Amino acid sequence: MTELIERFSSELAARTAALQGAVAAIRLPRERHVSAIVWQGGAVIASEQSLPEREEFDLVLPGGAEATARLAGRDAGTNIAALRLSQPAAPPVLAPGEAQAGALALALGADGAGGVSARLGLVNLAGPQWHSLAGGLIDRRIALDLRLARAEEGGPVFSAAGAFLGMSTLGPRARVLVIPSATLERIVPLLLKDGRVARGWLGVALHPVAVPDALREQAGQPSGLMVMSLVQDGPAAKAGVVPGDIVLSVNGAQALGFRRIAAQLAAESIGRTAALRIVRGGSVLSLDAVLGMRPAA
Amino acid sequence: MSAASQPAIAAGFRVLVHATDPARREAMRKLVIDAGHLPVDSPLAADVVLSDQVHAGFAAMPEHGGQCLFTPRELEVLGAIGDGLSNKMIARRLDISPHTVKFHVESLLRKLGARTRAEAVAKAHEHRLSNTVEL
Numbered sequence: 197m198t199e200l201i202e203r204f205s206s207e208l209a210a211r212t213a214a215l216q217g218a219v220a221a222i223r224l225p226r227e228r229h230v231s232a233i234v235w236q237g238g239a240v241i242a243s244e245q246s247l248p249e250r251e252e253f254d255l256v257l258p259g260g261a262e263a264t265a266r267l268a269g270r271d272a273g274t275n276i277a278a279l280r281l282s283q284p285a286a287p288p289v290l291a292p293g294e295a296q297a298g299a300l301a302l303a304l305g306a307d308g309a310g311g312v313s314a315r316l317g318l319v320n321l322a323g324p325q326w327h328s329l330a331g332g333l334i335d336r337r338i339a340l341d342l343r344l345a346r347a348e349e350g351g352p353v354f355s356a357a358g359a360f361l362g363m364s365t366l367g368p369r370a371r372v373l374v375i376p377s378a379t380l381e382r383i384v385p386l387l388l389k390d391g392r393v394a395r396g397w398l399g400v401a402l403h404p405v406a407v408p409d410a411l412r413e414q415a416g417q418p419s420g421l422m423v424m425s426l427v428q429d430g431p432a433a434k435a436g437v438v439p440g441d442i443v444l445s446v447n448g449a450q451a452l453g454f455r456r457i458a459a460q461l462a463a464e465s466i467g468r469t470a471a472l473r474i475v476r477g478g479s480v481l482s483l484d485a486v487l488g489m490r491p492a493a
Numbered sequence: 494m495s496a497a498s499q500p501a502i503a504a505g506f507r508v509l510v511h512a513t514d515p516a517r518r519e520a521m522r523k524l525v526i527d528a529g530h531l532p533v534d535s536p537l538a539a540d541v542v543l544s545d546q547v548h549a550g551f552a553a554m555p556e557h558g559g560q561c562l563f564t565p566r567e568l569e570v571l572g573a574i575g576d577g578l579s580n581k582m583i584a585r586r587l588d589i590s591p592h593t594v595k596f597h598v599e600s601l602l603r604k605l606g607a608r609t610r611a612e613a614v615a616k617a618h619e620h621r622l623s624n625t626v627e628l
Contacts, residue, residue, distance in 0.1 A: 402627075408564050
């Protein structure tokens, strides 16, 4: 038994040592830092929400070498930022793997001086794809049963077998989430190539409301999304939408929730006309909006 | 939450602006608050809470499946309660009878599970913050 625990422990330590070449630190003001993953092709990826608005960053590479990196692109929708290193790095090859609920997860962070910090926990949840509040599609919902310091956010997460599960991210109430490797592989090339991820955009802030009883029959649905504010000269504003309008549907997709509407705003939707059905002042009317491209961040 | 957004907060209605870019946040804030951009006849007196989301965490898009939703009229009444108005004053502002106001207030308290008007305003604020999405 003792032998088993010792072996378990030394295996974890060996794995951490073998994978620490994938962990870099991005320096922040006031002696702070966040973690990042050294990617193939001279790139570094990090948690978008953890990075300040800057173009140039100072990094500490695995082993302690100092480096600078330029922001290539950031996507708040999937919480991924990609940077280009000014000097080459030789990260270990990360073999992607699937998270499984109940399995062990090893989360690595940067210590800020070229070394790593490690956390061990269970994969608390490995669910289906989900939409973030900022409109991005994340391939799987992965949550970990461990705590993470702010400085450790953005580091890689591995399975017990050493497979790369994704990048650690702090969710609401400091819950530790993982941006899956599949999402990273989908988004990082776009960020490196175009500097952003294109998404369709209406330019409205929406809040769910009940359709007033008198209009329910005409509307054909119990609820909609009320326009709380809209961006001046944005797609919805140009179409004649005003605050207080209740959106019933977009292209026939009923506005019973945000996700159905977000699903109408994929990259392909940019420049296309979206048919809006809205309630205004006691009647239902139709407006056509030419969808724009969601501005960065 | 910046000091600049304080006067608007008193109006009771809030729109959460999600943007990491301070310039864009400020632009959005102006847009919503400037009376010119929010028509006077708008059923909403919107104000803005600034959020850089850095401390909020990476959140999922909310879904409001089975929960109780407010009607537009209830939202107006809620805003008026937030302004500290009595039922009689709310009736005058919205040009409806005090009896109808009482009906809306009771419905609001029930939906929010609140015992007092103050509790209703606080709970509604929280609800609003977590359920407004920019698309």
